[in-house]
Amino acid sequence: MTAELLPKRAARVRDHLDRFVGSGVVPGAGVVLAHRGEVQVVAVGTLAFEGAGATTPMAADTILRMGSMSKPFTAACAMTLVEDGTLRLDDPLDDLLPELADMRVLADPLGPLSDTVPAKRPVTLRGLLDSTFGTGMVMTASPIAEALGAVGRPEPDEWMRRLGTLPLVHQPGEAWLYDTAANVTGVLIARATGTSFGEALRERVFGPLGMKDSGFTVDPAELGRFATAYAKDDAPDGSPVVDDPPDGQWSRPQTFESGGGGLLSTGHDYLTFVMSLLSGEGVLSRASVELMTTDQLTPSQKKLSGFGPDYFDAMGWGFGMGVATGPNRSGHATGTYGWPGYYGTAWYTDPAEENTTIVLMQREHMGNQNLPVWDEFWAAVYGVG
Incomplete structure (x- = not known):
């Protein structure tokens, strides 16, 4: 053009x-x-x-x-932590997100919540950023769709606790599932920086770029x-x-x-x-x-x-x-x-x-x-x- x-x-x-x-x-x-x-x-x-x-x-x-x-703001903020060595894309996140350690996975993504198998690998930042860490929006009526909807939006630690009580829908790295990964990434950023997620965004993205209204x-x-x-x-x-x-x-x-x-x-x-x-x-x-x-x-x-x-x-x-x-x-x-x-x-x-x-x-x-x-x-x- x-x-x-x-x-x-x-x-x-x-x-x-x-x-x-x-x-x-x-x-x-x-x-x-x-x-x-x-x-x-x-x-x-x-x-x-x-x-x-x-x-x-x-x-x-x-x-x-x-x-x-x-979501792009969240991903960019996370990548600043990768660039300064605070996080690595493929390291397990068990220390910062213990709620997602040793997860169980649904044997059938649309089946009963009690029928699970062990996760084959841990949750990583890469899996959060590309939305393949194992859970997210499920568009078909099912027990997991209902359970994920009931998690709500309490304060972040309680939200993570509730999310961690549910099995993953798919094995980590197996499937793209929308939305939830970005919210987990926000919690991860807050814990990794020792500040609120909003403050981390201001310090690492919005402030340096002069984005005063974000x-x-x-x-x-x-x-x-x-x-x-x-x-x-x-x-x-x-x-x-x-x-x-x-x-x-x-x-x-x-x-x-x-x-x-x-x-x-x-x-x-x-x-x-x-x-x-x-x-x-x-x-x-x-x-x-x-x-x-x-x-x-x-x-x-x-x-x-x-x-x-x-x-x-x-x-x-x-x-x-x-x-x-x-x-x-x-x-x-x-x-x-x-x-x-x-x-x-x-x-x-x-x-x-x-x-x-x-x-x-x-x-x-x-x-x-x-x-x-x-x-x-x-x-x-x-x-x-």
Whole structure:
């Protein structure tokens, strides 16, 4: 892509956002487009349908719930600990995560919790970062799916205790299972550094990169920049339902700082992080970035994915993010890496072309890239001319 095409892409994206926001799905949405040092921000609408947010424009410095786009931050923080020698990718973690030592594994992933066999190998950081350590989201109704759902989100030590009482779904290293690994990684980082997970992120990632608006809570003075989050479905009268207002749960310290989906950030901050990965001149070496942004999974690990055997047809998984491995419905070029978030945020970077797209909105389940609206959006981003 030549630099002069970036404004054309921005114009197509604006047309799409005008129609999308105009349909009433969200009060506002924004997109950050970057290409080889040039950046364009397209923002439409406001931070809320109601209240003060209804007159505050969506912008690149709007604070948003990033959902699963937290996972790359978590992986990056863990890799800083590998680089300074605090952790090793393939060492057992029994000393720091004793709850996961000497684990039992389900004989049948969908069978009774009492029918188990010993784990063949210990849990490692590599298994946490590539989500193959043995447990995670199970999409099929089963005893383990019910038990994992009942773990909840108490304070981290209690959460680990509860998780450790359950058998693993698969042998460590056998299958990719989503989400839980990133939350375990957050607990591991806190224990390895002797601080909270949030403080470790500030010291090792956010502070060094100048990401002043990223963290687990919003400063009271900045609540005016915090977008309202809306539920998936409207009320019976057609009005949008608030899922979380600016003065809701993220205005207070979190009991559980979720490395899988609990972080807040802005388009500006997220771009700063992404550019540090692309340049290899941030908090991580190029070797660490390559591990994070390269498919780490084997065909057999993909086949046993908790999301089904077809989920990885054109995708792999690095450390904390997806990697395009072939032609896909979104139009992401092979080698493109990134990930979406629960409330409709999304980020993808094509390193070969140095193209980055960051999407900003706040409505439940809008991060699902199979929704038809995303096909139209990515067509606007990647369209020719």
